[in-house]
Amino acid sequence: MTKTNRSALLALALTLGASPAWAQEAPSCQTLRMADVGWVDNGAINGLTMAVAEGLGYETKVTTLSLPIILISLQKKDIDVFLDYWSPASDPLFQPAAANNSVTLLPEPNLTGAKFTLAVPSYLATDGLKDMSDIARYKDQLKGKIYGIESGAGGNQLIRTMIDENRYGLGDFQLVESSETAMRLQVARAIRKQEPIVFLGWAPHPMNLQFDMTYLSGADDLWGPGGGAAKVHTVMANDYQTRCPNAAKLVSNMKFDIPMESHMMERIMAKEPAVQVAKQWIAKNPQWLDTWLEGVTTFDGQDGKAAVIKHLKL
Structure with missing residues (x-):
């Protein structure tokens, strides 16, 4: 190998080493398609997820549907995720679908x-x-x-x-x-x-x-x-974790608590936009980003937490 070739290879290696580690997701994964059943708590947790996802370079699309249509939409892969499956109230609707693997039910609840x-x-x-x-x-x-x-x-x-x-x-x-x-x-x-x-x-x-x-x-x-004690679960289209692993990891990380949701819901019911309320809540409680962004990058493979902090101007 000539000195010229060695120099060219070294330059290429340095260039590649400096390049970002691109996320292995299809362009279609850049839009996170979420369902909303029209409940205020659903608006709150969707707002939080949207605020973080957008900071990672994702676009978000929320469609308001009834619960039975949400299930059908997940099965048809017209919707990627639904964050507001209440158990045991909605068990008769979602459990059979989870049992036959037509949707993916995350094992840990997002709210207890x-x-x-x-x-x-x-x-x-x-x-x-x-x-x-x-x-x-x-x-x-x-x-x-x-x-x-x-x-x-x-x-x-x-x-x-x-x-x-x-x-x-x-x-x-x-x-x-x-x-x-x-x-x-x-x-x-x-x-x-x-x-x-x-x-x-x-x-x-x-x-x-x-x-x-x-x-x-x-x-x-x-x-x-x-x-009437209840838990709230996240449901995904059954191929979402393999089709869009980074986005699915973010969604699976999204956990919430009662004070958080109650505080946000009161403002949303006063007609404040859910995403705006979510951004302001995160600004006052940035420690939650550690949980939500563990193992998550931006859509193009960059540092997820740094990107969200910059996006939210924290």
Whole structure:
């Protein structure tokens, strides 16, 4: 090998050594396609994920769909990820799909300590409606109605099961399906008038701060032990971890807690954009980036944490 050739090879080696370690993902992976079921908590955790992903050089696309359509979209790979599968409420919808590998359910929840079951204003609990078995005695005052959220939601399905199976004498009750927002307005109206109402409640959610409310005991086999204790999971399209490993690693790292979500949800409900709220929350709590960005690079293979810090101007 001539001196000229050796010099050329050395120059090439130095050039390659200085080049970034490009992420091994297809161009199609640069758009992170996320589902949103329309719940405020979903908006909060999507906002956090979007803020971080965009700092890594990804684009994000959020599509609002009902839970059954989210599942179908994941199976068809029209959506990459859904961060808001509540268990056990939505187990009947997602568990069969996870079992037959038509979607990927991440084994560790992204949120623990959640709660999801029926609730009443506390003045109604003081009057005696404290357990699922008490509801039927208040049928006339309740006008035979239990207020849920949007059609297809797991909580609605559990209410429907109680009605269809005449559990606790609820066979003649009617499930009122509406949006989360409409349900909360109905509860607020009832509380202003000190009227009885039974509704679907959960935490994290600012409703726990806005309303003096009591969760009902009972039906732990449906709602989860401990009076509706719940966990929230992430679901992915079944090939996403191999198709887009860096983006999938980011999504699998996204973990949350109750105070974080409740704080953000209150502002989102006040009509502040979710991504803006997320960026401001991260600016005050940058330590979470260590968890979210472990083993994650930018889309083009650069230092992930440095890029996000620069993007968010931290």
